[in-house]
Amino acid sequence: xxxxxxxxxxxxxxxxxxxxxxxxxxxxxxxxxxxxxxxxxxxxxxxxxxxxxxxxxxxxxxxxxxxxxxxxxxxxxxxxxxxxxxxxxxxxxxxxxxxxxxxxxxxxxxxxxxxxxxxxxxxxxxxxxxxxxxxxxxxxxxxxxxxxxxxxxxxxxxxxxxxxxxxxxxxxxxxxxxxxxxxxxxxxxxxxxxxxxxxxxxxxxxxxxxxxxxxxxxxxxxxxxxxxxxxxxxxxxxxx
Amino acid sequence: xxxxxxxxxxxxxxxxxxxxxxxxxxxxxxxxxxxxxxxxxxxxxxxxxxxxxxxxxxxxxxxxxxxxxxxxxxxxxxxxxxxxxxxxxxxxxxxxxxxxxxxxxxxxxxxxxxxxx
Numbered sequence: 001x002x003x004x005x006x007x008x009x010x011x012x013x014x015x016x017x018x019x020x021x022x023x024x025x026x027x028x029x030x031x032x033x034x035x036x037x038x039x040x041x042x043x044x045x046x047x048x049x050x051x052x053x054x055x056x057x058x059x060x061x062x063x064x065x066x067x068x069x070x071x072x073x074x075x076x077x078x079x080x081x082x083x084x085x086x087x088x089x090x091x092x093x094x095x096x097x098x099x100x101x102x103x104x105x106x107x108x109x110x111x112x113x114x115x116x117x118x119x120x121x122x123x124x125x126x127x128x129x130x131x132x133x134x135x136x137x138x139x140x141x142x143x144x145x146x147x148x149x150x151x152x153x154x155x156x157x158x159x160x161x162x163x164x165x166x167x168x169x170x171x172x173x174x175x176x177x178x179x180x181x182x183x184x185x186x187x188x189x190x191x192x193x194x195x196x197x198x199x200x201x202x203x204x205x206x207x208x209x210x211x212x213x214x215x216x217x218x219x220x221x222x223x224x225x226x227x228x229x230x231x232x233x234x235x236x237x238x239x240x
Numbered sequence: 241x242x243x244x245x246x247x248x249x250x251x252x253x254x255x256x257x258x259x260x261x262x263x264x265x266x267x268x269x270x271x272x273x274x275x276x277x278x279x280x281x282x283x284x285x286x287x288x289x290x291x292x293x294x295x296x297x298x299x300x301x302x303x304x305x306x307x308x309x310x311x312x313x314x315x316x317x318x319x320x321x322x323x324x325x326x327x328x329x330x331x332x333x334x335x336x337x338x339x340x341x342x343x344x345x346x347x348x349x350x351x352x353x354x355x356x357x
Contacts, residue, residue: 021319034317048323062339067349101268104268105268108309214256221311225311231299231302239295
C-alpha cells in the first residue's frame, strides 16, 4: 500500500470520462483540480465569489426598478452625448465597451506571448491593456461628473425614479474600482515580466517564492472577469 | 486497492494554455461585432420583447466567448468547469424570488399610497 502510493504513474491520470471523471476527481481525497495550479484555482474561486457580489448588485437594481411605480429614467437619453450639434444616444458607454473589449483582446495575447517566454512583447501588451483600462476609468470619471453636474444623486435625479442614482453609483462605482485595481495589478505584473523575473526565477519580495509566467494568465483571468461583468452591466443597466 | 491509490496519486502535469494568436483575434472580432449589435439595438430604438431578446442574446454570446476562449474555460478540466460555472446559476433562483417580491412591493405601493413613491 505504502509503496503503491509512492509510485509515480506518469503523466496519465486514468480519469473516467464525463461526470464520472468529475466525481472521481472530487472524491479522490486530494486536490480536486488536478492539472490546475493552486494559483489559478484560487483566482477562479475568488472570481466565483465576485460573481455573487455583482450578481447581488444587479439583483438589487432589478428589484428597485421593478418595485417602483415611478417611471425609470431612460438610459439611452441620460447617457447621450452631444457631438457636433447632434445628440448620439449612449455613445460614451459604447466607446467604453469597445475599449474594455480591446483591452481584453490585448490581455489574451499577452498571456499567449508570456507562455512563449517573449517577455518584451508580453510586458508591452500588458502595458497597453493597463492604458486601455485607465482610459476606461477616466471615461467613467467623466460620466460620473457629468451626471453629478446634471443633478443625479443617490437619493434623487431630475428624470424619474430616485433609485436610479443609487443603483448607478453603486454598480458602476464597484466595477470602476475593480478596473482600477486591475490596472495596478497589471502594472505590477508587467514590471516583473519586463525585468525578467520569470526567466531568472527571481524570488518575490513578499512571498520569497519563484514566480513563473502563469501569473500572466492568472492576471488575465481577473482582467477578463472585469470585462465579463461589464457585459452584464452594459446589457442590464444601460440597454434594458 | 492499488488502482484506487494509483488514481489518487496520479500526478498530472499542470498544463499551460497555448493556442494560436489567430483564435484570439477572431474572438476579439466577434466580440466587437456583438457589441456593435447590442449598441445598434439601442441606436435604432427597438422596443419590447425583440429588444430584450436581442440584448440577452448578445450578452450571453459575449459572456460565453469571453469565458470559453479568453479565460480558457473550454480547455479546462471538467471538474473545474463545473465547480465554477454551476454555482452562479443559483443566482437565477434568487432572481425568481426577487421578481415575486418586487411584484408584491409594487402592488402594496400602488394599493396603499396610490403610487406616490
